[in-house]
Amino acid sequence: xxxxxxxxxxxxxxxxxxxxxxxxxxxxxxxxxxxxxxxxxxxxxxxxxxxxxxxxxxxxxxxxxxxxxxxxx
Numbered sequence: 001x002x003x004x005x006x007x008x009x010x011x012x013x014x015x016x017x018x019x020x021x022x023x024x025x026x027x028x029x030x031x032x033x034x035x036x037x038x039x040x041x042x043x044x045x046x047x048x049x050x051x052x053x054x055x056x057x058x059x060x061x062x063x064x065x066x067x068x069x070x071x072x073x
Contacts (some may be wrong), residue, residue, distance in 0.1 A: 002022075003056050004056050004057045004058070004059050005020050005043060005053075005056055005057070005058045005059065006020060006021075006022070006059045006061060007019060007020045007039060007058065007059070007060050007061065008020075008021075008061050008063055009035070009060050009061065009062045009063065010062075010063045010064065011064065012028070014030065015028045015029065015030060016028060016029050016030070016031070016032065016034075016035045018035055018038070018039050018060070023046075025042055025043075025046060027039055027041075027042045039058060039060075040058070043058065
């Protein structure tokens with residue numbers, strides 16, 4: 001296992017779903033900002049304060065690359 005969390009991000013209906021396989025954990029959010037908050041909360045709740053896992057970087061892997069528009073909706 002690498003010393004990082006690798007979350008796979010996928011769109012599921014109206015939600016973004018984040019799944020980490022090593023260690024196994026998952027969360028979801030209605031948009032990217034909410035999802036990022038939920039991922040951080042998940043990692044903090046999963047490990048005790050002082051655990052080295054809390055220093056690991058969190059990597060996001062989008063299964064389908066997001067497409068952005070220069071125009072604001």
